[in-house]
Amino acid sequence: MTIGLLKQALNALTQESRQRTPLRVSRWFKWLAPGLLVKRWLLLSAGGVLLTSLGLAIWIKLTPIFTLIQLVQSFLEFITEIIPSYISGPLVIIFGLLLILWGQTRTLGSITEVLMPDGDEELVDVLLNHRRLNRGPKIVTVGGGTGLSTLLRGLKTYSANITAIVTVADDGGSSGRLRREIGVLPPGDIRNCLAALADEERLVTELFQYRFRAGDGLTGHSFGNLFLTAMNDITGNLEQAIAASSEVLAVRGRVLPATLSDVRLWAELADGRRIEGESSITAAQGSIVKIGCTPENPPALPRVLQAIREADYIIIGPGSLYTSVIPNLLVPEIAEAIAQRKVPRIYVCNIMTQPGETQGYSVSDHIQAIDAACGQRLFDAVLVQSKIPSAKALIRYAQEDSNPVELDRQTVKLLGCRIVLANVMDEDERTGLVRHNSQRLAQILFRWYTRTHSL
Template sequence: MSNGLDRHRSSSAPGRSPGARKRVPRWFKWLAPGLVVKRWLLVSSTGLIVVLVGIAIWANLTPVYRLIELTSTTLETIATVVPSYISGPLAIAVGLFLILWGQSRTLGSVAEALSPNGDEELVEAIAARRRLNRGPKIVAVGGGTGLSTLLRGLKAYSSNITAIVTVADDGGSSGRLRREHGVLPPGDIRNCLAALADEEKLLTALFQYRFSVGDGLSGHSFGNLFLTAMNDITGDLERAIAASSKVLAVRGRVLPATLSDVCLWVELADGRRIEGESQIAKARGKIQHIGCLPAAPPALPAALQAIADADLIVMGPGSLFTSVIPNLLVPEIRQAIAGAVVPRIYVCNIMTEPGETDGYSVADHIRAIDAACGGEQIFDAVLVQRRTPSAQSLIRYAEEGSHPVFVDREAIDQLGRRAVLANVMGEDPQNSRVRHDSHLVARALLRWYSRAATWKSNRALANPS
């Protein structure tokens, strides 16, 4: 992100032409370490020489002897006419010029073919891709807009991202497709694919496009219909997601937590039992217990493997009972996260959510997750917003029955978690809406991860089994 801004500023600097900026640094950028280009140019040049020598040897060596004799005679003549201290450096300079000129034209042709619009130099694209490929293996667990917001920021730090998404949604376009076509709800998966798309703006806009008119089309998004069609063609949602990922040039993977048709249910404090993800918030009651049907859906094997290989596991942000916890109702997912010896963190919501977390503090969020996991602690720390939203936003949310999630540090410590306070909030002054800022959240998580990376070895030593 910042690299793009820096390039724009430097190219707009007074007194420097864009053409000069593009030509001069390119030589040195290709010599930068880590691009794995120089060695292969050297290998190819050496190979060319070896091939020519081999052809000469195959021809009974005569051309080789004559070439050596001709070269020797020519050099003696040049040295006689022009002093060696002039002819030597001159020959070296001419040779270097020819080499650099030839390689420049070759690389320029490759760059033009791969990036015809000139939006980004090829060398910078290669360097960025290699940097992202070396990023940590991050598993993000959740659903809804919260998970897609998180992914949008994380993809600037790593391409090794796996999003594990809930499939319990039964409202809106996803719910209609689920009822009419018998497919798993594609809405959250679509949002995550779009969030991880690698600057494919037109395709992303197409994937997120929602039809506003038309019998049977109104309310559906193109991405939901596309995933539904791919599911029918491939016969499997996992393959449909993989095909869509190629279309959108996705950094990382998006995986459903399970391929089972899951239906959420909750029991409220007043004794009511509510079924269906879309009906839980509407019930407006205090949630006592949560579960799903079937009671123990099998996990997707690829999701379990991603957790086993992870360097960092992140849960949330998002609706506590309808986006985060549903993934943990898959026993194998829950057990895999609990057994991971890597830093694990929960990103807590900034505001309470009417109908789900009315009056909840950060410690209440932790208790709810622990209860859904049978009392087992599956994360080590919780990321919470440090500053309070503006007065205007507080008034706006209070009208809807929503308030900032209280950070009760002492209760968090008693629950065996570490509170990580950071400013990760984005506030829209026009409508006074508060949201997690994707880049601030990602930066805070990676900063915490860099300090907590030693936990893996420490916990492995403490738990050798």
């Protein structure tokens, strides 16, 4: 019985060893991948060892080294007399290489234990991913609200060179209260983007989105808004506060406010009303014919303009057309900088119309609204959702006077825009809510960029 159990244990160990061996070999070969900046430093270290040995030999006038070499030579001659050189030579080489490999593996294992105590990922995989992301294209995204944070959540898996330009026109909710009571620029959209780009996204998102339910003055405020407000007070302005927060949160990319001016939106409606304030515009439930901001022509943040000038790819949207996307473009320097760039530029159109902003809007209506606000064409293509939501979702949204954004192909083509048609939608089966799928959206956008960039 004992012998049988022993045999089973040996068989299990043999199978486990066989399974581990290819995995270990695969990991070793990953270290030979180009661009890790590891092999060159190992070779440099080996060269240093040789030079040090040579210098020591010169310093002591070679006497002990010469004796040592003679002893080694005698030993090698003795070995070759017993085992032929064509056998002993390769064996010694293999043994030496195994020692080097073992030593390097143990060294890297020790480093991995310190840098990655959880051991969820191999260090080589982290390095490869880090190099890949840092070699990704320089992407500039323009927008705000949940749409932009959804996009960023997918984009960060393709590139670390992301600059998110975010509107600071929000005046509702926690952001609006902080704006009125403390005088800070609204941090809400910035908070969402920082959480989306953070390495520990799930934990940071839960923390930043946490809303206090009790306490004088705290009820309704999100932790992220208070955190950014405190950082703003410590560093002196919102730009520095975002930079400091990005370091704390290990953000992949950067988030920049479109302007540091205290911008307030206004809109003229078809019935003649003039509505002041971002939250009031949507609540007015009218048809918007013109939108602007006070002060007029606010200055752009210099780093925003620099990011646009250096961009390889510019993405506008998704997000509320008049209260998230267009407010960024009401900064004339930003619109002008985007228009001058000859890189791939695409607008991600919303899946559903939005009550109070875009009731009855088609894809071409969205495009024309942006062109009218900026006075010029800013993008070459538009990404449109291809699949219609389920009947349950359509009924749910119809009750709120919302419908899928209709694609009017001919009008869009006449406007000079290429159409990228793809299914980038997620639908909650329980609630019927429709949202962009962050990973699918990023995949389609990168596929289009690669194809366009290679032409």
